[in-house]
Amino acid sequence: MYHIISMRDFSRDEIDLILNKAKQLEPIAKGKKSDLLLGKILATLFFEPSTRTRLSFETAMKRLGGEVIDLGALEVSSVAKGETLADTIRVVANYADAIVLRHPREGAARMAAEYSRVPIINAGDGAGHHPTQTLLDLYTIMRESSLSGLRIALVGDLKYGRTVHSLAYALSLYHADMTLVSPKQLEMPDVIKKDLKKQGAVIRETTKLEDVMGDIDVLYITRIQKERFPDPAEYLKVAGSYRVTEELIKKASDSLIIMHPLPRMDEIAPAVDRTKYARYFEQSFYGVPVRMALLVMAMETT
Amino acid sequence: MYHIISMRDFSRDEIDLILNKAKQLEPIAKGKKSDLLLGKILATLFFEPSTRTRLSFETAMKRLGGEVIDLGALEVSSVAKGETLADTIRVVANYADAIVLRHPREGAARMAAEYSRVPIINAGDGAGHHPTQTLLDLYTIMRESSLSGLRIALVGDLKYGRTVHSLAYALSLYHADMTLVSPKQLEMPDVIKKDLKKQGAVIRETTKLEDVMGDIDVLYITRIQKERFPDPAEYLKVAGSYRVTEELIKKASDSLIIMHPLPRMDEIAPAVDRTKYARYFEQSFYGVPVRMALLVMAMETT
């Protein structure tokens, strides 16, 4: 069995295996018929909403010929009647061949895996992990740029941003050259930076995005999410710190690609969408082949 | 590519093509197995609820062997986080082979089509268009009566009723003889009447439904929808103006059929359901073959 809980559980070889499997399945994500998972059922359990992630998994499963059952809105389920997560998981594992779980509590996916007789795929557990987002980010870099010799700027909230911590860790396995761009208050925590360096990453820090535009292959910008801040006042000081505009990308190297996990608010001006640098919609598409790869690997080994 | 935005985009020949395609697909709507759209995915994006329209599309897609993904309730999606419609459309177009969109804002479907690399099917945009409802109304008349030499009464709110404006326009292409039956306050706007006449329709107006019962082939009655009125007081003056009863249909010509887009409130007495005139449940069924035809045409030409 093959639970997918955290990027920390994967070696670089295992990551490469997943990315290559995704590449092999990409034509199916684009519409080629498949019955690889015909007769299989995936259950989606979203204890907090994430329409995009849910739809991406659902698309992946259905393109592979499989079926999806969705627990639906929380407030109407047995969970609302006070059922434990352990019981919910045991019941749903009776219906499905794999379970995608999103939960607001850190560690929920790991705990669910202990009670499930079918694979658990973590689709985000609070401030914890969200490995499928990281894998699709890596896949986007592999497909649209290169994971080898990569120079990347990670921009925005590097303190609370779960997406970015997980991605930085994975990129350190590829010895990436990372420039961390954030307001002083939102710098990446020291403990994480130390860990990245230990893995083999080169780390640089700055508060000025414009200074690095000519020296990077990938610009990865994220939304500064109000809901991650313990104190709303702290949020207001830094909201809107960075914005990718037509003006800014004049300084970009020719091969630069711009990524964003979406949804975006005003981090990227709409005018940038039409430039050759934009890859955030491709990135969102790549969620499908990556999740296909995980679904196939999870259910093949059941 | 084949967006379906407004009845105004179709010539009479194109409408006939859709209706004939629907007729050809009708056995599948009744349960005959099909894999015409096997491997295809339809996304349903309902920015305002319309269970009936959504279920009808979902049924059409699944009867054809295809799959459906649903964005689900708005308030839990990225849209709630402030994402633009353009971004939502671009992301969902990465997952699906066609998108059914319902939106409260007039013009939303046309705008969505500009950003989508897959066909957009408009399932209603506010006070704007709802072409699949009009097409199923035409199909019902074709199957249960006749589009040629048609004498029809359109009854109810002819001022705000979007359904009726769109149907009247389409019927004018068939040179229908239309009797407009409404309270004075809810008469069809002059600009629309002028346009209908220009297209070839014969137009008559009255406030008394009973006077026309013997001279029509189709009685099309609609609900007077409170939510379309700018002023609730105006609504109260006209609510319940017309009601089809057993008494009323005694005056009907033998071949009359009664249509209603459903849901009905008290516009048609339940006793009428058992008469030979009732066709509103058949009409709701015909939504399936008509939407099948549109889905097949949209995805075949992708």
Next chain:
Amino acid sequence: MYHIISMRDFSRDEIDLILNKAKQLEPIAKGKKSDLLLGKILATLFFEPSTRTRLSFETAMKRLGGEVIDLGALEVSSVAKGETLADTIRVVANYADAIVLRHPREGAARMAAEYSRVPIINAGDGAGHHPTQTLLDLYTIMRESSLSGLRIALVGDLKYGRTVHSLAYALSLYHADMTLVSPKQLEMPDVIKKDLKKQGAVIRETTKLEDVMGDIDVLYITRIQKERFPDPAEYLKVAGSYRVTEELIKKASDSLIIMHPLPRMDEIAPAVDRTKYARYFEQSFYGVPVRMALLVMAMETT
């Protein structure tokens, strides 16, 4: 046509037929591919939430190769606009090959059957019937113990508990020896007990669960549901009256199995899950083959 409304509509022979059909289909519930209901559509109409029952039906249908359409949350549907149940049923029957209905009003399923041209399967109608729960309970006993010569204790709220009334009736057809264990205030109504005896059941009553542990084959314990009590004060007096613990099951006969319709609150201690007596998760799984049997029988005879 084959509506499934109430256990009272089935003879013991018909029940045995369903249970044997379920046994035959059980491998499909466990993942064996099937296309028995390929091309068929099941509509789920839940006028009150019951995620577990809905998912179980959905799983059953999809494992059999069929498709599901769901009316979704009530408050957003035509029902909210005031449509009658009769109209909703007539419209949905145009889309689907069978309808699963859950409704808060007793008698709703019977009424729906009058208006539907496709089979109605009752998934619970208020204080009325919930035959598929009873059938899965019987199936669990058949698979994990024995329906013949059965000694069973029914424990908890025997006054308001719909599940238990329906199960007791069905067990009386198998001449079961039943021990009714409840607080005085929640005893089974006399009229039901009389009826059970007339059918051939042996009935005993006690308030003390520990006294019967050595003399039963099946312990069936239910949640005391606050929402079934007309008076909350009455509920508080009896909440938590019975609890199955490791201590208690020391007195159990070797072949005892413990059942619970789930979700559980604190009626069964988590430590009991790991014992050989626990069967409540198997019981929840058995909902799938039983519902498969009903779906196949309903749609084969359409």
